Amino acid sequence: MSSIGSIASSSAPARLTVVASHLSTARRKVVVSRDLGPDAMQLLRDNANLEVVLWPEDRVCDRSWLLENVPGSTGLIVLFTEKASPSGPGLKVVSTMSVGYEHVNLPALHKRGLRLGFTPDVLTDAVADVSVMLALMASRNAAYGVTLVHQGQWPPFAPFTLCGPQISTMQDSPTRTVGFLGFGRIAQATLARLVAFGITHCVYTSNPGSPPKLALESSLLERHPTLREVRRVDLDTVARESDVLFVLAPGGESTKHIVNEGFLRKMKKSSVLVNTARGTLVDSDALAKALREEWIWGAGLDVLEGEPCIDVNHPLLTEPRCAIVPHIGSATFDTRVGMAVLAARNLLGALNGTQMPAELDLASRLR
Amino acid sequence: MSSIGSIASSSAPARLTVVASHLSTARRKVVVSRDLGPDAMQLLRDNANLEVVLWPEDRVCDRSWLLENVPGSTGLIVLFTEKASPSGPGLKVVSTMSVGYEHVNLPALHKRGLRLGFTPDVLTDAVADVSVMLALMASRNAAYGVTLVHQGQWPPFAPFTLCGPQISTMQDSPTRTVGFLGFGRIAQATLARLVAFGITHCVYTSNPGSPPKLALESSLLERHPTLREVRRVDLDTVARESDVLFVLAPGGESTKHIVNEGFLRKMKKSSVLVNTARGTLVDSDALAKALREEWIWGAGLDVLEGEPCIDVNHPLLTEPRCAIVPHIGSATFDTRVGMAVLAARNLLGALNGTQMPAELDLASRLR
Structure with a gap:
């Protein structure tokens, strides 16, 4: 994955302008409820227009921390250990690093026009x-x-x-x-x-x-x-x-x-x-x-x-x-890196207006 | 598997004579170092010309019991838990209920002209x-x-x-x-x-x-x-x-x-x-x-x-x-019954002069 720096040095001027414009605006906050490993975190941090707010501890994220940090954010990455209902007016996307989404309040997301990413297939x-x-x-x-x-x-x-x-x-x-x-x-x-x-x-x-x-x-x-x-x-x-x-x-x-x-x-x-x-x-x-x-x-x-x-x-x-065994179904290095990277790409796709690689179709799911 | 009785009542007179001749001679002793389950034990006991001497306990057979009982026997069935070297002048066959035979003294068997049955493939x-x-x-x-x-x-x-x-x-x-x-x-x-x-x-x-x-x-x-x-x-x-x-x-x-x-x-x-x-x-x-x-x-x-x-x-x-795990590789009901029955058939084949379904070729093995 190229960093903003490497894109800037190798792309056409038109792209450079876009990058500069991103850099000049306030960075958009994204909240991540758990360290997703070097591959996925780098992918997020390579986007200079994002301010990544990461739960700092190596344990399940406190709900109070989420409630405090999600307001003002544009994107949220969670695991299935978090009930992903906290929201705020600017939130555009919730991305869960899981194939299941029963921890996510689908009707609430749909009502607010939010998009939901998940990680099927890779596991x-x-x-x-x-x-x-x-x-x-x-x-x-x-x-x-x-x-x-x-x-x-x-x-x-x-x-x-x-x-x-x-x-x-x-x-x-x-x-x-x-x-x-x-x-x-x-x-x-x-x-x-x-x-x-x-x-x-x-x-x-x-x-x-x-x-x-x-x-x-x-x-x-x-x-x-x-x-x-x-x-x-x-x-x-x-x-x-x-x-x-x-x-x-x-x-x-x-x-x-x-x-x-x-x-x-x-x-x-x-x-x-x-x-x-x-x-x-x-x-x-x-x-x-x-x-x-x-x-x-x-x-x-x-x-x-x-x-x-x-x-x-x-x-x-x-x-x-x-x-x-203690919920190790998807617990291989290859698969978990794949899930984390997919969760990051889903978030970036929604925020950058490109495609989300794995988006749940909320409308048809709730029909 | 038919019993001697059912063969006697349904076969031609020539077969009946053979059966009678078996019955009139002294029964041949076979030693079995462990209860092999109803299928295999029945197969042995259905041969009226055999006297089945079975280790009576539900634990690994004592070596002293084997040494005491093998003399005078014509056949011996063992598991891989027994060192199958005890022998006697009338012994014709050793049948092990196992695919491996490192517990069997192959040169000694070969020297005495004994045959060895084992249970490959079925497991x-x-x-x-x-x-x-x-x-x-x-x-x-x-x-x-x-x-x-x-x-x-x-x-x-x-x-x-x-x-x-x-x-x-x-x-x-x-x-x-x-x-x-x-x-x-x-x-x-x-x-x-x-x-x-x-x-x-x-x-x-x-x-x-x-x-x-x-x-x-x-x-x-x-x-x-x-x-x-x-x-x-x-x-x-x-x-x-x-x-x-x-x-x-x-x-x-x-x-x-x-x-x-x-x-x-x-x-x-x-x-x-x-x-x-x-x-x-x-x-x-x-x-x-x-x-x-x-x-x-x-x-x-x-x-x-x-x-x-x-x-x-x-x-x-x-x-x-x-x-x-504690040596459960072949431990399924289907497979262990198959191994036990094969061990019994190997013994019967050698004693009755018919084919042993799985005989180790000692000569080529020791070449």
Whole structure:
């Protein structure tokens, strides 16, 4: 990314004038709720017409600090840890470094004519990787195995000690069904990985109002010749038929506790549930009961309702077949740099009147 | 599997005579060092001409019990937890429920004209699954993440907290090299899975005396169009070039500590090491040093030298980027039943003069 300096020394006079005019006016304040790393912060600071006001600490930004600093700013970059409703008359854009936006008050933004940037796609592969990891960890007793080793209790080999169901197919067991609640890009990337494990059938649910995805289904079957079926179904069917079920729907009120006691009771005893979306989608108490009473085999969770305030007495922490990692779905260096840079570019696009690389269409979203 | 009884009632008189002749002779003793589960045990007990002597406890068989019971037996089924050298003049076959046979005294067996059965192939998919799981766990700080959650220390979200290298490729980072020490069926099955994560290059070592595997390399490139290269290399090259390195060579003296300090020092700082073969291949002290001093990023281990006697003070247990599970590579119900049944069939094949489904060719192995 070129700095203003390098543009000034290499561009035509017309551009120079523009830069000078920017420099001569008051700098526009942008508020950033967390250090986004050198790549993204440099991108912002390279814009000499911006005054970057950054939360100075290495912890979640205080709401009071945001409320104090946002007034008078033209742009705001937040993480999903901040409720992004603070505003001011000059604010033009909110840019969240996240794929989800349930922490953002969409109607309020839309009403005030603000634009919203988010960071989809760039984290697809990282989250799909963790989705597969958690499916394997849940089925293969991995979290419990790690604990046993750390307690000095490595169990001696025995024919069926620590056995679990097998996710991959094999000669004597040649079919497997994977299910998805929500069938966006992360779900499709997860499916693509699992096809290489021999998964033969895929069922999914998606927004009931959305049109059939026949072209998508055909293209998936064509791309993956060993996949025999991709079928949109209702909630009951996805619960009943899945050997591995991935929760990959958006968060928010409309999907809250979509995986509840009734849903879990319909699942196969040998199945595993994976949630790499938002904690609110799964009723933790119901899931703990399902594991305790063996309605399902296991669970792999990257998210938990109420995170990060999860007490050591949380009912899921005592379930040996529940593998829980602390929301690391997108936590790779490549992906997080990509998300931070995209968040910065979204903000700059809106402020400079160029394109925002990833803008949420608020009008159609709220329709 | 039909029982002798059902054969007797449905077969021609000639078969009946054979059965009767078996029944009239003394039953042949076979010794089984551990309960192999209902499928395999039934298979053995359905042979009325066999007297099955089974270690009665749910723990590793005492060597003294084996030494006492093997004399006078014609067949022996063991796990890899038993040193299978006890013998007697009538012994015809040793059948191990394992893919490895470093616990078996091959020269002694060969000298006495005994046959050896083992259980390859049937566990390929289960071990490939765990290999991928451990690669993901090691790169994504999963074991440490599980521990944090269980300690009530779920870290609040921050842009780079708990980040690791990304195994899958993405637009801004479009190549990855996977390496294999040993390139048998498990390695190839692991590669097939990783291609779906976007892995573009594969390097491997194999037995220096073995001929080039050009046909195999071509067929892998043909089967996986996004894979750009499959190349047999020396140890130095596999250490230097791998982003993820899988140890999948046989155990035994010739491969002991093949991953040592010198090897680890050549690896990339961002790389992860996965061992799903035998603990002896990796020098644990050298690996602990490599992790502590950040020569490599992380490690995922299904096996550890000295297992199952792993003390809580083992140097690898204090490394947060070391994910260790207690030898669960083949631990799925489907696979372990398959291994147990194959071990039983190997024994029956040798004793009944029919084919052993998986016999190790001792003569060529010892050549």
